[in-house]
Amino acid sequence: MTVGALGLRERKKQRTREALIDAALDLFGHKGFEATTVDEIAEAVEVSSRTFFRYFASKEDVVISLMEQQWVDVYEELDRRPADEPVLTALWRACVAVLRGYEADGTSPYSSKFACVAQLVQDSPSVLARSLEMCSQQNDALARRLAQRMGVDPIADPRPGLVAAVGATALQVAIRAWREHEPDKPVSELADRAFELLQGGINYPAATA
Amino acid sequence: MTVGALGLRERKKQRTREALIDAALDLFGHKGFEATTVDEIAEAVEVSSRTFFRYFASKEDVVISLMEQQWVDVYEELDRRPADEPVLTALWRACVAVLRGYEADGTSPYSSKFACVAQLVQDSPSVLARSLEMCSQQNDALARRLAQRMGVDPIADPRPGLVAAVGATALQVAIRAWREHEPDKPVSELADRAFELLQGGINYPAATA
DNA sequence: AGGAATCTGTCAGTGCACGACAAGTGTCGT
DNA sequence: ACGACACTTGTCGTGCACTGACAGATTCCT
Numbered sequence: 071m072t073v074g075a076l077g078l079r080e081r082k083k084q085r086t087r088e089a090l091i092d093a094a095l096d097l098f099g100h101k102g103f104e105a106t107t108v109d110e111i112a113e114a115v116e117v118s119s120r121t122f123f124r125y126f127a128s129k130e131d132v133v134i135s136l137m138e139q140q141w142v143d144v145y146e147e148l149d150r151r152p153a154d155e156p157v158l159t160a161l162w163r164a165c166v167a168v169l170r171g172y173e174a175d176g177t178s179p180y181s182s183k184f185a186c187v188a189q190l191v192q193d194s195p196s197v198l199a200r201s202l203e204m205c206s207q208q209n210d211a212l213a214r215r216l217a218q219r220m221g222v223d224p225i226a227d228p229r230p231g232l233v234a235a236v237g238a239t240a241l242q243v244a245i246r247a248w249r250e251h252e253p254d255k256p257v258s259e260l261a262d263r264a265f266e267l268l269q270g271g272i273n274y275p276a277a278t279a
Numbered sequence: 280m281t282v283g284a285l286g287l288r289e290r291k292k293q294r295t296r297e298a299l300i301d302a303a304l305d306l307f308g309h310k311g312f313e314a315t316t317v318d319e320i321a322e323a324v325e326v327s328s329r330t331f332f333r334y335f336a337s338k339e340d341v342v343i344s345l346m347e348q349q350w351v352d353v354y355e356e357l358d359r360r361p362a363d364e365p366v367l368t369a370l371w372r373a374c375v376a377v378l379r380g381y382e383a384d385g386t387s388p389y390s391s392k393f394a395c396v397a398q399l400v401q402d403s404p405s406v407l408a409r410s411l412e413m414c415s416q417q418n419d420a421l422a423r424r425l426a427q428r429m430g431v432d433p434i435a436d437p438r439p440g441l442v443a444a445v446g447a448t449a450l451q452v453a454i455r456a457w458r459e460h461e462p463d464k465p466v467s468e469l470a471d472r473a474f475e476l477l478q479g480g481i482n483y484p485a486a487t488a
Numbered sequence: 489a490g491g492a493a494t495c496t497g498t499c500a501g502t503g504c505a506c507g508a509c510a511a512g513t514g515t516c517g518t
Numbered sequence: 519a520c521g522a523c524a525c526t527t528g529t530c531g532t533g534c535a536c537t538g539a540c541a542g543a544t545t546c547c548t
Contacts, residue, residue: 079494079545105532118497123536184465189340202411225460231452232476239444243437251434264437288514288525295526316503327528332505 084100087125089115094132095186103129103194130200133190137201141208143168157216157230161237162265169258184257188249197207205242209234240264294368296334298324303341304395312338312403339409345392346410350417352377357424366425366439370446371474378457380469397458414451418443 076084093114097106107128112119125134147164155163172184191201212234217224224230244261252260302323306315317338321328335467356373364372381393400410421443427435433439453470461469 077546082545083495101287105303108536109534119535120362120537121496124495127536128516197406198540199412203408206407228452228456228473228476232473233429235448235452236445239448243440243444247437252312264441267437267441286515291514292526317505318503328504329506329529330527332528336505338504 086115086117086121090122090125091132091136094129095183098133098194099186099188103190103197108246108264128200130197133197134200134204136187137191137204138208140184140187141211143171145211145215153219155221157233158237158265159215159270160219161212161233162262162269165237165241165265166258166262167197169261171257173256173258192246192249200260205238209238213239236268237265240268286325293325295330296404299321299326299331299334300341300345303338304392307399308395309384312399312406323404337409339406342406343409343413345396346400346411346413347417349377349393349396350420352380354420354424358465362428366428366442367446367474367477368444369428370425371423371471371478374446374450374474375467375471378465378470381466382467397454414447418447449477 090111094106094111097110097114106129108122109119111129111132112122126135144164147167148160151160153161182242190197192198209231213231216222216233217227217230220227220230222230241261241264243265245257247264248255248260299320303315303320304321306319317331318328320338320341320430321331335344347416353373356376357369360369360372371442399406401407418440422440423433425442426436426439429439432440450470450473453473454466456473457464457466
């Protein structure tokens, strides 16, 4: 008699994982990332620090895993865009939609964590480093999806890679302007404007239509 | 009687620093980055590992410091471009000129180290992470220079930041294509093509002329 | 119930990075 | 030329991140 779709063990792991994330973000917020030790995080959840490393490859990984989920959200939104939409436009709409989703659903775990993650990325060098590394990987994944939309080979043709990188850059620029410059405006709006700037030149049309 | 412009102490430091870099690159090349310990690098130069950390903030920093010099080269080249040249074009020419310089001057310390650094960045995650972090800082510096060229405020106006990021992206795309795809062609040529692709849309004209 | 698979804790060890103190060396004024 | 001073370095000790190995506990399957 298995309750739900998952077994007890699986659910327990899920709970431990989320508890570790929550405890970590809480401690990071209060003490700062560097000042927080893995031991403290583990202790707060009452597991051994060894166990922490069975869930996360590194202390930074707690934050990175949340950011990865945000990329997944973008991919899902991207798949919902019409196939004949120019790629940059599709990416634009998808990003804005995801951000709007975070803003609207105040009770969602991600909406509250989005700002938290952004903060950690901004003022913890090692987190920033890992996040950039992850972003460059996600850029490849995004480039492949865009190449598919364009109907070209993502390896031979440099254009999807450029669009992906440029789009990601626009997002980063927007998030940064949001945190440093106008934290009161919704991020989605700033992102919208950043993409609008790009619209002119590198908006390759979709494959055929 | 001080020989040269620097005192003995300063010259000694310079020599230690370069010896550490050489020893580190040598060991990285033979054993791999992760497998090389700071102790080994220090031992090869006959200093204590503690001293190593007085020259470099981290093991990664040895590689990063070399990459920083490459950015400086770009800045210098950029300053030589005519003031009325559109910013993206100026950046384009500067980057290509620097790469051509590395290629031409085979005896230059940087030309031989360029490939070495690129290799380390490619297959050592922690080096990659740090390099990306450094690039994002250099992006800001570059954005400021471009903003100056455009005669705009680099904080209020997002365009210089976008051009800087997009240009840096083009370079990275080129270097990557070089290493993974066509290592026989000169990098400068690949970079030239990457920038050419961008030329269409975001080539903002200079301030006034 | 009982064996198999999986998760966890403990222990021990490595490597990175830093603070503090003492000793050696270069620099500079007189 | 000499001595006070600043700077660099080595040594020692510490803390933290991260990993491998083994043993015990928990869950799963039949």
